[in-house]
Structure formats: structure tokens, C-alpha cells
Amino acid sequence: xxxxxxxxxxxxxxxxxxxxxxxxxxxxxxxxxxxxxxxxxxxxxxxxxxxxxxxxxxxxxxxxxxxxxxxxxxxxxxxxxxxxxxxxxxxxxxxxxxxxxxxxxxxxxxxxxxxxxxxxxxxxxxxxxxxxxxxxxxxxxxxxxxxxxxxxxxxxxxxxxxxxxxxxxxxxxxxxxxxxxxxxxxxxxxxxxxxxxxxxxxxxxxxxxxxxxxxxxxxxxxxxxxxxxxxxxxx
Amino acid sequence: xxxxxxxxxxxxxxxxxxxxxxxxxxxxxxxxxxxxxxxxxxxxxxxxxxxxxxxxxxxxxxxxxxxxxxxxxxxxxxxxxxxxxxxxxxxxxxxxxxxxxxxxxxxxxxxxxxxxxxxxxxxxxxxxxxxxxxxxxxxxxxxxxxxxxxxxxxxxxxxxxxxxxxxxxxxxxxxxxxxxxxxxxxxxxxxxxxxxxxxxxxxxxxxxxxxxxxxxxxxxxxxxxxxxxxxxxxxx
Numbered sequence: 001x002x003x004x005x006x007x008x009x010x011x012x013x014x015x016x017x018x019x020x021x022x023x024x025x026x027x028x029x030x031x032x033x034x035x036x037x038x039x040x041x042x043x044x045x046x047x048x049x050x051x052x053x054x055x056x057x058x059x060x061x062x063x064x065x066x067x068x069x070x071x072x073x074x075x076x077x078x079x080x081x082x083x084x085x086x087x088x089x090x091x092x093x094x095x096x097x098x099x100x101x102x103x104x105x106x107x108x109x110x111x112x113x114x115x116x117x118x119x120x121x122x123x124x125x126x127x128x129x130x131x132x133x134x135x136x137x138x139x140x141x142x143x144x145x146x147x148x149x150x151x152x153x154x155x156x157x158x159x160x161x162x163x164x165x166x167x168x169x170x171x172x173x174x175x176x177x178x179x180x181x182x183x184x185x186x187x188x189x190x191x192x193x194x195x196x197x198x199x200x201x202x203x204x205x206x207x208x209x210x211x212x213x214x215x216x217x218x219x220x221x222x223x224x225x226x227x228x229x230x231x232x233x234x235x
Numbered sequence: 236x237x238x239x240x241x242x243x244x245x246x247x248x249x250x251x252x253x254x255x256x257x258x259x260x261x262x263x264x265x266x267x268x269x270x271x272x273x274x275x276x277x278x279x280x281x282x283x284x285x286x287x288x289x290x291x292x293x294x295x296x297x298x299x300x301x302x303x304x305x306x307x308x309x310x311x312x313x314x315x316x317x318x319x320x321x322x323x324x325x326x327x328x329x330x331x332x333x334x335x336x337x338x339x340x341x342x343x344x345x346x347x348x349x350x351x352x353x354x355x356x357x358x359x360x361x362x363x364x365x366x367x368x369x370x371x372x373x374x375x376x377x378x379x380x381x382x383x384x385x386x387x388x389x390x391x392x393x394x395x396x397x398x399x400x401x402x403x404x405x406x407x408x409x410x411x412x413x414x415x416x417x418x419x420x421x422x423x424x425x426x427x428x429x430x431x432x433x434x435x436x437x438x439x440x441x442x443x444x445x446x447x448x449x450x451x452x453x454x455x456x457x458x459x460x461x462x463x464x465x466x467x468x469x470x471x
Contacts, residue, residue, distance in 0.1 A: 130321050134321070137318050137319045138341065
């Protein structure tokens, strides 16, 4: 049994290090789609998180709770929604995005946004009001003061970004439904793992799983080094 | 160049249904050193924040005289010119040097002048050995000195100091007093709040007192006048 595992691991590593074109195409699609979804969603979501944290407008409570609910919606349900939107007879059918990377990006944006909004709102809510006041009274413009506050909150905001990116990079349901799992077009790491496992080709599934594991390690160590030896701050 | 002046008229501040204070007219001029007195919760910090442009009053308005007109994206002329210092100063995450020079990023000071001010501020606040230390590791007195030096570098026209020597040892208090005297010498108008009379309040030439939801201005206690009988009341 252990020899079997070892052999599989060797095959998986060989696929990765021999730069197997199929494996690296899957990795490349996975990263390009998820990065695009994250980049498009990042700024508007953070702005919305900021507004929900500070702007006292009517309906803020409802929106906050809606956003938090959206975080826990299964990705297949979002996949179904995007499928219905993009299908030939759907409201966005003319875009012809079904089974394309654009469609996957749209789906992942919908998954990513609630996580970013909710976590950034929580981060902004936790800010010490004196940070804003000190920045403003020392002459910072409104934009510079926002930047200063974001700098003060860089750890929770980075955590929000990492959490959102992890969620979209590892989701299966939406990518499978909207992308269709087409090799070299829409097949990404999670859909490939699901497919290869169902076919019994565990080596490729393990190779792709290793990529996700290594990425998780890199992200966490990067965050850890940014955090440094920071201790809880006294104000 | 004419002295800058803040004139608050018909000021009223409430939080919900609770009236905090009222003032018919208050004037804070460059060169004035005013002692703001009042019990806990009477609104000393709030009044200072209003005068520093950080909060809007519920009613009334603040006239600014002699302040340079800012660009359209910095419409509030008070920010950066009338500086408010918290009772417990907020120091940004980073080194002492980063905090000290923070305000210079937004000032129009020449590099040579800024460098000169930084050197003077470090010397005055005795922060030379701490420049590369993390600001979060400073003691209470060092934090307060850094906060005052950070404001001093900007040469503010007006400065609001909220309990600047509370919870400080004698040496730190003396150092802060020297820094404030230096600011006074340079003509910065100051509004100082404190719970008790101390060396700091002795340098004040005028008093504002918040009592019974009214802000009253009086002559200083050093002028052999009964402290409880305001001689001159601008706002009541």
C-alpha cells in the first residue's frame, strides 16, 4: 500500500517537474482566471466594505446581513445562477460566455466579492478612530487618510484578500458548471482533480493537489513574514 | 502676515437628545494660550475636535481668519493648520522616524527646512536614540513627546492639546512643558485641557470653562481675581 502511495507521489512530482503541458495548462488557467476575478473585484469590494463600515445610511444593516449570507451560498448555486444568466436564452446569452474563461471569471467574482466585502468591513470597523483623526489633523487629504487607515489595517485586509483568493482558487461547483471542464480552455485545478480522481488517474490529481498545498504554504508564510513578530499593539 | 484666528459662533453640540455644550462666541487666535477646564464628560475633547475641524458642531459655525486657502480637494482649511493632539496619542504602525515625519508628506515645506525642523524636533523631544525603534514600544511619556514633536514639525498655527501631561512622570512632564513653551514662543495659539492646575496650566493667559453645558471664557486665575467669578464672559 505504502509502495503504491510512493509510486503515485513520484509520478505526481514527475508530472510537475517534467513540465507536463496538460498539467501546467491547468495550473495556468486556474491562476489566470482566479487572479482576474480577484483583481476586478478587489477595489470595488474594499470600497463597499469601507462604506458599510463608516457610512450611516438607511438599509446598511440589511445589506451587511445579505453580504454575510452570500458568503455561505454553495458555489454550485452561484454556478447555477451564472449558467442561467449566460445560457443561450438567458439575459446575458448574447455575450456567449458560457464554457469560456470569461464566464468562469464572472462566477468567481460573485463568489469572491461577498468574502472581500464582509472581511474588509470587519477590518474597517475595528480601526481605531484616532488613526483617521490623527492623519487628518496632520494635514492628510481624505484619500491620503484612507490610505493611512488601510496601511494600519494591512494585516486584516491582506487576510481578507488571501481568504477570498483561496475560496475562488479551490472552488469546484461554479467552475465545473460555467466552465464545462474543457482541457486547455476552462479546466482548472479543482475541476481537473475531480475529473482525474473519477477516472482513477490519481497521479495528476495529486500533482495538482500539491500545487494547491504549496500555494497555501507560500501564502501563509508570506503573511507570517509580513506580520513579523508583531505583538498586540497598545495604543 | 496677519495672525490666524478661529471664531466660533452660536456653537452647540449634542449627541442625540443630550446637549453637551453651548457657546455663543469663542475666539482662538494665534499666540493665545488658553486653558480649557471642565469635568469628565463635559465635552472638552469634542470642543477641541470641532475647533480643529475634525468634527462638525450640531449648530453654529466656525469662521476662519488668515488661513491660506487650500486646493479644492482639501477644502477644510483647518486640517494641518489647527492640529489636535489626543489625550492618548495615536502613533502609526512603524518607526518613531516614520511617525515624526508623517505630516511633512502633506506640507509644502521645502526639503531643507523640513530637515532642519526634524533635527530640531528630535533634539527637543530627546528622541535621537529612539528614531529607529518601533513606535508601539514607546512608553507613555515618549509617546506624548513624539506626538508633540510630530505636530511641532508642522509649525501649526493653532494646537489643541488634550490632557498633554496626564499619566506622565515628572521628567517627561518637564520636557513636554519645555516643548509647549517653545511652541508658545514661536507664536502658536494653544488650547490646553487639564483636570488639575499644574505648571502647564500656569503658562495659560486665558481660561475657558465648560460648566452647566455652557462654555465660559474668563481671565486667568493668576490675575488675583476670584476663580469662581468670571470677569468677562464671551459666551454663556
